[in-house]
Amino acid sequence: MDEGSSRPRVLIVDDTRFDREVALDAIGDVAQVETAGSAEDALVALRRVPVDLVLTDLHLPGLSGIELLSRVRAEYPDTDVILITAHASVDSAIQALRMGAADYLNKPVHGDELALVVRRTLDRRRIQAENAHLRDLLATVEECRPLAASLEPAEIHTIALDVLLARLDRAQGLAIFHRAANLGTDDVVLRGWQEPEAESLRAALLGEKPIDVEAVPLPIVLEGGPLLEMVRAAGVQPGRMLAVPIHGRASEGGVLLLPESDRRLGDKDLEIARLVAAHAQAAIQNAECYHQAKERAFVDDVTGAYNARYLFTALDHEIRRAERYGTQLALLFLDIDRFKLVNDQHGHLVGSRTLRRLAEVFGTCIRQVDTLARYGGDEFTILLVDTSLESGIQIAERIRAAVARAHFETRGSASLQVTVSVGVAAFPMHGREPEVLIDMADKAMYRAKSLGRDRLCSATEL
Numbered sequence: 001m002d003e004g005s006s007r008p009r010v011l012i013v014d015d016t017r018f019d020r021e022v023a024l025d026a027i028g029d030v031a032q033v034e035t036a037g038s039a040e041d042a043l044v045a046l047r048r049v050p051v052d053l054v055l056t057d058l059h060l061p062g063l064s065g066i067e068l069l070s071r072v073r074a075e076y077p078d079t080d081v082i083l084i085t086a087h088a089s090v091d092s093a094i095q096a097l098r099m100g101a102a103d104y105l106n107k108p109v110h111g112d113e114l115a116l117v118v119r120r121t122l123d124r125r126r127i128q129a130e131n132a133h134l135r136d137l138l139a140t141v142e143e144c145r146p147l148a149a150s151l152e153p154a155e156i157h158t159i160a161l162d163v164l165l166a167r168l169d170r171a172q173g174l175a176i177f178h179r180a181a182n183l184g185t186d187d188v189v190l191r192g193w194q195e196p197e198a199e200s201l202r203a204a205l206l207g208e209k210p211i212d213v214e215a216v217p218l219p220i221v222l223e224g225g226p227l228l229e230m231v232r233a234a235g236v237q238p239g240r241m242l243a244v245p246i247h248g249r250a251s252e253g254g255v256l257l258l259p260e261s262d263r264r265l266g267d268k269d270l271e272i273a274r275l276v277a278a279h280a281q282a283a284i285q286n287a288e289c290y291h292q293a294k295e296r297a298f299v300d301d302v303t304g305a306y307n308a309r310y311l312f313t314a315l316d317h318e319i320r321r322a323e324r325y326g327t328q329l330a331l332l333f334l335d336i337d338r339f340k341l342v343n344d345q346h347g348h349l350v351g352s353r354t355l356r357r358l359a360e361v362f363g364t365c366i367r368q369v370d371t372l373a374r375y376g377g378d379e380f381t382i383l384l385v386d387t388s389l390e391s392g393i394q395i396a397e398r399i400r401a402a403v404a405r406a407h408f409e410t411r412g413s414a415s416l417q418v419t420v421s422v423g424v425a426a427f428p429m430h431g432r433e434p435e436v437l438i439d440m441a442d443k444a445m446y447r448a449k450s451l452g453r454d455r456l457c458s459a460t461e462l
Helices: 017-027 039-048 065-075 088-097 111-143 144-148 153-167 195-205 226-233 265-297 308-325 339-346 347-362 389-405 433-448
Strands: 009-013 032-038 053-057 080-085 101-105 174-177 186-191 220-222 241-245 253-259 329-336 372-375 378-384 420-427 456-458
Touching: 009 039, 017 032, 017 053, 017 111, 017 329, 032 039, 032 220, 039 053, 039 101, 039 378, 053 065, 065 080, 065 088, 101 111, 111 144, 111 153, 111 265, 144 153, 144 226, 144 265, 153 186, 153 220, 153 241, 153 253, 153 265, 153 308, 174 195, 186 195, 195 226, 226 241, 226 253, 253 265, 253 378, 265 372, 308 329, 308 372, 308 433, 329 339, 329 347, 329 389, 329 433, 339 347, 347 372, 347 378, 347 389, 389 420, 420 433, 433 456
Parallel strands: 009 032, 009 053, 053 080, 080 101, 420 456
Antiparallel strands: 174 186, 174 253, 220 241, 241 253, 329 378, 329 420, 372 378
């Protein structure tokens, strides 16, 4: 049945025009009706537009009703058949029912009787279809369960794509989404594409122009628009595409795209897509909450920099990575010179503002891949990845000079200036464990203080 139509379709097959018209009058208000004078004409009609029910005479010129029943059951298994004959026998009735006929009627058939049998058959089909769809929805819910257990947005999009492909019985699809680790950039997951097409799609979808994943508010079948044009720009001609958005509450989000292929997408496909989208969206929002809570647990409330707990995690990770790839890293330990005087003379509110402003100054001197953390009190650390001792010393000097030039607000119109002492240690030269590196950088910082403050010292000098 065409999901876009509100009424079922019935094909009446009879070589007698009078009998066709009687049947048409009886069921014309029940369904959309088409007629054929032979089994051969009926097969032509079925190839043109599939129907829900074939109502056929048993005795026809050419192919018989039994032969038509056999062909319909083989070629259109979702179509029901009711046989009508003026020469019924128990054997023919049993044969027809065994071959899959939905019902069997004797001529002459009264209009009311025919309408009742047709309604009963169509109602059964409708109930069976509704039950099958409910089973599909339940199976979809079951397959969506892994989404709730995932806390990684990229994994959520991948699982959602695989579930949608399986539930809609599609071979090709893709997911485009923002990468949580580097917001503002996109990533793509592809399923079912040959490598040349896959590479073209990646190039087109991950180009310089960012994809507006918010442009699709609800699951919809696209016939045009920017998303479809980007896919076509890769040399892929999908015709229409099903677009299923997955939106978080914050910056996470993406969209699943499935080409329509040979089987047209219908209302039931969209309902399944909405169900998958709802589960994936809940999972994305849950992942956002988790990562936000995790982020808050690792962020210092005063400065907005990471805290010491995060430093140890990041330092251990980066040391393992440096060991694996044979690279270096540098660790800076910074202490504000005579910071107690700032608190004593201007108050702790100004002291907190000074710490926050210092974190901003530090941030302007380092890269996004580097890690700034407040170690405690007036002490900060900066982890510089893929950085040698020499480069670390240069960066430390740049930070020291930037702090010395900066002005910090007080309660009045005047401003104050502060300086920092910096210790520099490097992996693997000064240590291979987080605690050792921090200790070496800390001792180098204290040496810088002992030498007069507002200067830096390398752990090599210890």
